[in-house]
Amino acid sequence: MSDGRPSLPRENGARRLSGRRLRLLRSKRAVTGLAILACVVIAALFAPWLAPHDPLQQHLLERRQPPSRQYPLGLDELGRDNLSRIICGARLSLRVGVIAVVLALAAGGLLGSAAGYRGRWLDSLIMSLVDVLQAFPTLLLAIAMIVVLGRGLTNVLYALAITMIPTYARLMRIGVLAAKERDYVLAARAIGVSPGRLLRRHILPACLIPLQVQATLGVGTAILEAAGLSFLGLGAQPPTPEWGAMLGQGRGAIFAAPHIVLFPGLAIMFTVLGFNLLGDGLRDT
Amino acid sequence: MALLLPTLLGLSLLTFALLRFIPGDPVQVMLGEHASAEQIARFRASRGLDQPLLVQYLRYVESLMRGDWGRAIVTNLPVTTELVQRLPATIELGLAALFIACVVGIPVGVLAAHRRNSFVDLLASGGALIGVSMPLFWLGLLFGHFFGYRLGWLPPSGRLTIGIGLEPLTRFYVLDSVLTGNLRALVDALRHLTLPALTLSTVPLAVIIRMTRACLLDVLAQDYVRTARAKGLPEQAVLLRHALRNAWLPILTVIGLQLGSLFSGAILTETIFSWPGVGQLIVDRVLSRDYPAVQGVVLITALIVVLTNLATDLCCACLDPRIRYE
Numbered sequence: 001m002s003d004g005r006p007s008l009p010r011e012n013g014a015r016r017l018s019g020r021r022l023r024l025l026r027s028k029r030a031v032t033g034l035a036i037l038a039c040v041v042i043a044a045l046f047a048p049w050l051a052p053h054d055p056l057q058q059h060l061l062e063r064r065q066p067p068s069r070q071y072p073l074g075l076d077e078l079g080r081d082n083l084s085r086i087i088c089g090a091r092l093s094l095r096v097g098v099i100a101v102v103l104a105l106a107a108g109g110l111l112g113s114a115a116g117y118r119g120r121w122l123d124s125l126i127m128s129l130v131d132v133l134q135a136f137p138t139l140l141l142a143i144a145m146i147v148v149l150g151r152g153l154t155n156v157l158y159a160l161a162i163t164m165i166p167t168y169a170r171l172m173r174i175g176v177l178a179a180k181e182r183d184y185v186l187a188a189r190a191i192g193v194s195p196g197r198l199l200r201r202h203i204l205p206a207c208l209i210p211l212q213v214q215a216t217l218g219v220g221t222a223i224l225e226a227a228g229l230s231f232l233g234l235g236a237q238p239p240t241p242e243w244g245a246m247l248g249q250g251r252g253a254i255f256a257a258p259h260i261v262l263f264p265g266l267a268i269m270f271t272v273l274g275f276n277l278l279g280d281g282l283r284d285t
Numbered sequence: 286m287a288l289l290l291p292t293l294l295g296l297s298l299l300t301f302a303l304l305r306f307i308p309g310d311p312v313q314v315m316l317g318e319h320a321s322a323e324q325i326a327r328f329r330a331s332r333g334l335d336q337p338l339l340v341q342y343l344r345y346v347e348s349l350m351r352g353d354w355g356r357a358i359v360t361n362l363p364v365t366t367e368l369v370q371r372l373p374a375t376i377e378l379g380l381a382a383l384f385i386a387c388v389v390g391i392p393v394g395v396l397a398a399h400r401r402n403s404f405v406d407l408l409a410s411g412g413a414l415i416g417v418s419m420p421l422f423w424l425g426l427l428f429g430h431f432f433g434y435r436l437g438w439l440p441p442s443g444r445l446t447i448g449i450g451l452e453p454l455t456r457f458y459v460l461d462s463v464l465t466g467n468l469r470a471l472v473d474a475l476r477h478l479t480l481p482a483l484t485l486s487t488v489p490l491a492v493i494i495r496m497t498r499a500c501l502l503d504v505l506a507q508d509y510v511r512t513a514r515a516k517g518l519p520e521q522a523v524l525l526r527h528a529l530r531n532a533w534l535p536i537l538t539v540i541g542l543q544l545g546s547l548f549s550g551a552i553l554t555e556t557i558f559s560w561p562g563v564g565q566l567i568v569d570r571v572l573s574r575d576y577p578a579v580q581g582v583v584l585i586t587a588l589i590v591v592l593t594n595l596a597t598d599l600c601c602a603c604l605d606p607r608i609r610y611e
Contacts, residue, residue: 132299137548139552140567140586227420227422251426261423265424269419272418
C-alpha cells in the first residue's frame with residue numbers, strides 16, 4: 001500500500017526543487033551571492049596553501065607597513081601579514097557562522113516542531129521560553145552566556161546558537177501548524193502513519209523553504225555577531241587571526257595605519273553580503 | 286498583558302541563574318582570590334547564599350521589587366545608581382539613531398517603491414543590503430577616524446566637551462540643555478551625538494528602507510490604489526494618503542522591533558565612541574568580572590525591550606481596530 005504513493009510526492013518535490021534551483025541561478029542577486037561565497041569558501045578550504053606568509057609570524061621591524069608588492073594588504077601592528085591573516089580568518093568565521101546556525105536550527109527545529117505538533121501545554125511552555133529568550137537583545141544575551149561559559153571562540157559559537165534558537169523555533173512551529181491541517185497530512189494520519197514518520201516525511205519537508213532562507217541569512221548575522229564579540233575581546237583571543245579580533249587589536253593603530261582596520265572589515269562585509277544576497281535570492285524563488 | 290507575567294518570571298529566573306552558574310565559586314569571585322574561608326562563610330551567610338536555591342530565588346525577586354539590585358564590585362555603588370547614571374546616555378543615543386533611521390528611511394523607502402526598478406530604487410535597495418551586511422563597529426571606527434580625527438569635523442568620543450557646564454536634570458544632555466536654555470551645551474551635545482547616532486542608525490535604517498519599500502509595493506498593487514489613480518488624484522495624494530497610510534502598521538511594528546538590535550548595536554557603538562552608557566558599562570564589567578553590574582544591565586535592558594514590544598502592540602491596536610477585535 002505504501003509502495004507507490006510516497007514515491008510520487010517525492011518525485012514532485014525533486015522536480016520542484018530542480019525548478020527552484022534553475023530560478024535561483026537566473027536571479028542576479030543569488031548568483032552574485034554564490035560567487036562571493038565561493039571565493040570565501042575556497043579561501044577557507046585552501047587557506048594554508050593560499051596564504052602567502054605564515055599568519056602568526058611577526059616581522060617586528062616592518063610593523064604597520066602599508067600595502068606593498070611583497071605584502072599586498074600590508075602588515076599589522078605586530079608585523080604580521082594582513083592578507084594571510086584574512087585568508088586564515090575566513091576559515092574561523094565560516095566555521096563559527098555555519099556551526100552556530102546548524103546547532104540553532106537543530107535545537108530550534110526540534111522545539112518548534114514539538115510545540116507545533118503536540119500543541120496544548122507543551123506549546124505554551126516552549127513558546128514562553130522562546131519569548132523570554134527573545135526579550136534579550138542578541139548581543140547582550142550572547143555576552144551573558146559568555147559570562148557563564150567563559151571567553152573564547154567556541155563559547156561564542158554556543159552563545160550565538162542559543163540566541164538564534166527562538167527564530168528557528170518560531171518558523172518551525174508556524175510551518176508545522178500550517179502543514180498539520182493540510183489534506184495530505186490528514187490523509188496520511190488517517191491511514192495510520194506513525195507521528196514520527198508523519199513529521200519526518202510529510203510535515204517537515206513543507207517547512208523547509210522558510211527555514212532555508214532564514215538559515216542562510218542567519219549565517220551572515222552570526223558571522224557579524226561573532227566578529228563583534230571578538231572585537232570586544234570576548235571571542236577569539238590573540239594571536240588567533242579572527243576578523244573581529246583583528247579589528248579590535250588594530251583599532252589603536254588606525255591613525256598611523258588605516259589599512260590594518262580597513263581590510264578585515266571589508267572581508268567581514270563581503271562575506272556577510274554574500275550570505276544576504278543568497279538568502280534574498282532564495283526567498284524570491 | 287497576561288503574556289507579560291510569564292516573561293517577567295522567565296527574565297528573573299534567567300538573570301538569577303546567571304550569577305549561580307558562573308564558573309567557580311561566585312562568592313570567591315566577588316570577594317577576590319585572597320579572601321579567607323571565614324570571610325567567605327560570613328559573606329555567604331550575610332547574603333543568604335547558604336539557603337536553598339528556591340529561597341534564594343524568592344529573596345532575589347523580593348529585593349528586585351524593593352529596588353535593591355545589589356552592589357557593583359568595581360565601584361561599590363548600588364547597581365541601580367549606576368544604571369540611573371548610565372541609562373539616559375544609551376536611551377538618548379538609541380532614540381537619536383532611531384530618529385535618523387525613520388526620517389531618512391521612510392521617505393527613501395517610499396521613493397524606492399514609487400520608482401520601482403529605477404536608479405533610485407537600485408541605490409536604495411543596494412545601500413540597504415550593504416547596510417545590514419556591514420559590521421557596525423568597523424563603520425564606527427572609520428567614521429571616528431575620518432570625520433573625528435582626520436577632518437576634525439565632529440568630536441569622536443564622549444558626550445560633552447570637558448569644561449562645558451551643564452546641570453544634569455534628566456541626564457539626557459540634549460533635553461537638559463534645552464530645559465536650562467543652554468545653547469552652547471546643546472550644540473556641543475548634538476555634535477557629540479552625531480557620529481555615534483549615525484553609526485548606530487545604519488542597521489535600523491536599512492531595515493526600515495526595505496520594509497517601507499516592500500509594504501508600499503504590496504499596497505500599491507491593491508485595487509483601491511488603482512481606483513484612486515483612476516479618479517485622477519495627484520500621485521502625491523495617492524502615495525501618502527492612500528498607500529502609505531495602509532502600509533503604516535508593519536512599518537511601525539518593525540520600528541518597534543528594532544529596539545533589541547539598537548541595544549545590541551549600542552554595546553559596540555558605545556565602546557568605539559567612549560559613550561558612557563550601559564553598553565560600555567557591560568563590556569567593562571564583563572572583562573573585570575563585576576557580575577552584579579552585568580546582571581543589572583541584562584535585566585533592565587530586557588525589561589525595556591519587553592515593555593516596548595508591548596507598547597508597540599498597543600499602538601498597533603490603537604491604529605487598527607481590526608487587531609482589537611481579534
